[in-house]
Amino acid sequence: MDILSSTLGNHANFNPTTTIDSVVSSLQLLATVASFVNVSWPENSPVQENMLDKKLVNGPTSEYHCDKGPFSVKPQSNNELFVEKNRRMLKGYSELGMNILEDPFVPMPNGTGELYLNIKGDKKQSRRASTAEEYLLPIKNNDNFHILKEAQVIKILINDNKEAIGVRIATKFGRINVYADVEVILCAGVFNSAKLLLLSGIGPKKDLERLDIPVVQDLPVGENLQDHVFVPVVLSGQSNVISALDTVVSLTELSSFPAPIVSGFFSSSTGTLDLQHITVLFGTLSPLIFYIMTVNFNYNLEVSTAYYLTDPEKEKIFSLVALTKPESRGRVTLRSANPFDPPKIFNNFFAAEKDLERMIDAVKKIKSLENTPEYSDVEGRFIRPPLPECDDLEYHSEDYWACYVKSMATTIFHPASTCAMGLVVDNNLKVKGIKKLSVADDSIMPFMPRGTTGMVSIMIAEKAADIIKKEHGKTEGFEDFPCD
């Protein structure tokens, strides 16, 4: 297991003796990179969960749940430390006018509810259910499954017939060419799949010519970059010194995310469920809020310290407010023709004016939690972070909120769509105009999913495996949905 995990950061999905089965195995490798929370996906997903809460499997929304799939999933209420705090957070949202959903993992979930977490095992034996364990472990001894460690693909080899014949890999022993018997499947992620296509002459003609890369196929690779941009809104809640203890205990409790967490979808005045909040309650003086702000999201020390130390005797309620369906489009392009240079990434958040308006609406709405009885009864309030660039603007003016949003905006790490289906690949994941070359990762999404992208990566890998099986007449495990 350790050996497998250690290879995930630089797996090479291509091997010299590729057979149909080994291509399928390689695709399953793609699935190893996505894990994290809430793998449940309602809209006819080929991802099959193993929902551990029987109430959901047998309840009114049973058609959206499965208890026979590879991924263990359970609601957070299984942890009694969090039940009361989740209830309070949900009460605040209900007083704000949001629906409270018993089960938020249904199509068009208009409201707020508990998150489901993909965690397997009981109590102290618990651990995050991962694609590495569920997909790779069962096949790790297969003869046709190989992982090349400490290796970086630097180019796709394409012959004069515009047919992909293999890849060039840089290893610590030097560069080697690896040839594919069947086809090459690129799963290097949103930035690096685009980068590899560009390095191989597949991309916008003008960009390639600028770097003297011979043009093999003129395609809009790297364009159409999308992401879930978010802005934090932090409120102080009730004084609760005991919750400092809960914070410590919950860190040792492996059967759930280490803090109470709820999430929901809501609409701005210009969209339908175009906004999401993910709300975490941090116990009094919990250092987790400081850690998350600095390490996870890279905020500066002034902002992170303000969230940590303002109203120190109180709980902090951190809402990550995100645009689920952004209109802005960014792009990824090469910095140089050197494969070891990172690509240039232009997020272009808020390039579309409407995105800024929607985010301002969303921030104001979540901030107004402070006016609900749940918060005003305990003198809960919005914590204004120090933003010197906004100081000259009148607090609460539209200009101030625009400045707040632009200063505080960052990514939830859901980039997608740089090799979008329809623009770069066809609906069978084949790169347009090139034979025997497919892409199977988040870069192929034409649009952002409403929820997290990791679960969609797994769906893409599952679907890609089915496409390959179908093309080669393999029926075993084809469209094998355990709960159908």
Ligand SMILES: Cc1cc2nc3c(=O)[nH]c(=O)nc-3n(C[C@H](O)[C@H](O)[C@H](O)COP(=O)(O)OP(=O)(O)OC[C@H]3O[C@@H](n4cnc5c(N)ncnc54)[C@H](O)[C@@H]3O)c2cc1C
């Ligand atoms: C901090 C963070 C938190 C997240 N939280 C969640 C969450 O809670 N829920 C959720 O659903 N999603 C979450 N995501 C998103 C999720 O991780 C992605 O959607 C998913 O991993 C994308 O899968 P992918 O296969 O497209 O690309 P990746 O996971 O990026 O995989 C690409 C792989 O290709 C390898 N690679 C790249 N270039 C080369 C090369 N040249 N040669 C060889 N190998 C190469 C990389 O090392 C990597 O292993 C999170 C992401 C981040 C960064």
